[in-house]
Amino acid sequence: MCAARYRYLFGPVPSRRLGLSLGVDLTPFKTCSFDCIFCQLGATTDKTLARREYVPVDGVIAELEDWIRSGARADYITLAGSGEPTLHARFGEVIAFARRRAAIPVALLTNGTLFADPDVRRQAAGADVVKLSLSAWDPASLERINRPHPDLAFADLIEGQRRFRAGYRGALWMEVFLVRGFNDAPADVTKIAKLVKPLRPDKVQLNTAVRPPCEPFAAAVPEQELRALADLFDPPAEIIAEYSRDVSAGARTTEAEVRDMLERRPCTLEEISRVFGLHRNEASKFVGRLTRTGRARARSGPDGRTYYVGVRPGRRREDDT
Numbered sequence: 001m002c003a004a005r006y007r008y009l010f011g012p013v014p015s016r017r018l019g020l021s022l023g024v025d026l027t028p029f030k031t032c033s034f035d036c037i038f039c040q041l042g043a044t045t046d047k048t049l050a051r052r053e054y055v056p057v058d059g060v061i062a063e064l065e066d067w068i069r070s071g072a073r074a075d076y077i078t079l080a081g082s083g084e085p086t087l088h089a090r091f092g093e094v095i096a097f098a099r100r101r102a103a104i105p106v107a108l109l110t111n112g113t114l115f116a117d118p119d120v121r122r123q124a125a126g127a128d129v130v131k132l133s134l135s136a137w138d139p140a141s142l143e144r145i146n147r148p149h150p151d152l153a154f155a156d157l158i159e160g161q162r163r164f165r166a167g168y169r170g171a172l173w174m175e176v177f178l179v180r181g182f183n184d185a186p187a188d189v190t191k192i193a194k195l196v197k198p199l200r201p202d203k204v205q206l207n208t209a210v211r212p213p214c215e216p217f218a219a220a221v222p223e224q225e226l227r228a229l230a231d232l233f234d235p236p237a238e239i240i241a242e243y244s245r246d247v248s249a250g251a252r253t254t255e256a257e258v259r260d261m262l263e264r265r266p267c268t269l270e271e272i273s274r275v276f277g278l279h280r281n282e283a284s285k286f287v288g289r290l291t292r293t294g295r296a297r298a299r300s301g302p303d304g305r306t307y308y309v310g311v312r313p314g315r316r317r318e319d320d321t
């Protein structure tokens with residue numbers, strides 16, 4: 001069953017890394033300790049280190065229970081979505097419930113900024129897979145690339161990740177996001193690789209800005225260059241950036257439907273999410289692909305909101321100005 005009728009669940013969405021993944025969103029949109037230049041969700045609106053119960057755990061668990069009872073299936077239940085999941089003060093309870101009740105492995109996608117906190121490490125340790133991000137090698141590069149909360153110290157972040165790995169028995173995947181001209185020089189990637197190696201990751205994954213990033217200057221590293229950098233890691237990194245547009249049949253269908261609707265009437269991202277029952281994250285991916293391929297464009301509406309307008313090949317819309 002699709003999670004369209006839920007507030008905190010989205011998908012299941014096809015994911016190259018996790019197969020069919022049911023998303024669990026534990027924070028309001030763009031609540032994060034970082035404001036990465038490459039973030040595909042846009043600018044962080046609430047940059048914070050405050051750990052709170054941003055959404056009610058009881059509500060999340062009730063939705064998970066309903067989804068499980070419906071007989072729906074997924075390869076993973078994944079804590080991810082609109083911000084940093086470890087900012088949620090009780091994210092570990094969601095992990096524990098999902099593992100116990102659904103018998104589906106649970107993945108936690110995190111920027112790893114809060115692992116200096118023993119409570120975060122304890123809660124995260126319940127996940128079957130923890131995917132940590134690390135794209136900087138010192139305080140200055142962290143500042144340029146991830147634009148952290150001012151109270152976040154690079155040394156604490158690294159030490160927190162090290163301590164987490166020391167006590168974690170599940171699978172640890174490291175994602176390194178490379179941006180052209182910021183952290184793709186082989187000497188700098190080697191420095192990141194040196195920080196990654198002691199964490200003994202089960203996988204290292206290289207990603208780059210193939211989807212529209214937060215900042216237009218955050219450009220993708222070409223595929224050939226990324227492949228050459230992969231061997232600097234131990235174990236050698238796999239490339240997870242989706243350079244090609246080969247998406248799943250389900251995703252293709254939805255992209256065509258989104259495009260058809262935008263050709264009929266301009267819509268905001270929120271409207272697209274609502275009409276198709278997509279998480280905003282997924283809706284922004286479709287809109288990103290359509291604008292990048294010239295099949296849609298952004299336009300300011302009279303109400304100050306951004307609307308997306310479908311562009312038919314070889315034809316200008318009457319309302320183009």
Ligand code: SF4
Nearest residue numbers: 032034035036039111
């Ligand atoms: S990429 Fe992840 S860590 Fe960076 S700002 Fe976006 S949500 Fe936060």
